[in-house]
Amino acid sequence: MPSIRRVTLALVAAATLVLLTPLRVDAVPDGGPDWRLPAEGASVVAPFEAPAHDYGAGHRGIDIGPMAGPVVAPAAGVVAFAGTVVDRGVVTIDHGGGWVTSVEPIAPSVAVGVMVDAGDPIGTVSTGGHAPAGTLHVGVRLDGEYVNPLLLLGRVPRAILLPCC
DSSP states (O other): OOOHHHHHHHHHHHHHHHHHSOTTTTOOSTTSOOOOOSSTTOEEEEOOBOOSSTTSOOBOSEEEEOOOSOEEOSSSEEEEEEEEETTEEEEEEEEETTEEEEEESEEEOSOTTOEEOTTOEEEEEOOOSSSOTTOEEEEEEETTEEEOGGGGGTOOOOOOOOOOO
16 A cells, blocks of 8 residues: 555655646647747847746746847737837737737837738847847737747657656
């Protein structure tokens, strides 16, 4: 018969796995925008980290870099916001179907209401926010909930369950 300690450890491990699972893992590209990273040749320097709950700590997007050249629209859509939030420029694009992408820090070169295609320039990397200098923070929401942007690129690694105890 398993000890109380082993059962407790197994329950803690299962709860931790549930809490660390990215938000809306069902939100894979099916029906989503034809999406790409908003910078040529950039790679992920800080991954998405789902919070344990709506107000919990986490990283609700990815940071990419190094930045060379313009910041481009990751998918077709309409610019919903282009301006300053606190200490940094932000551009938000509504792709339709509940999909929204925001990039920061950016010096916008587009205006609200402008339609963009994937790859159209939307600004240049700027400074401010939490992202290290020369990098860009990219957040994606589906129906108001943050999702891992890498889901739209098919680059989220498959979870591997390891034996417990």
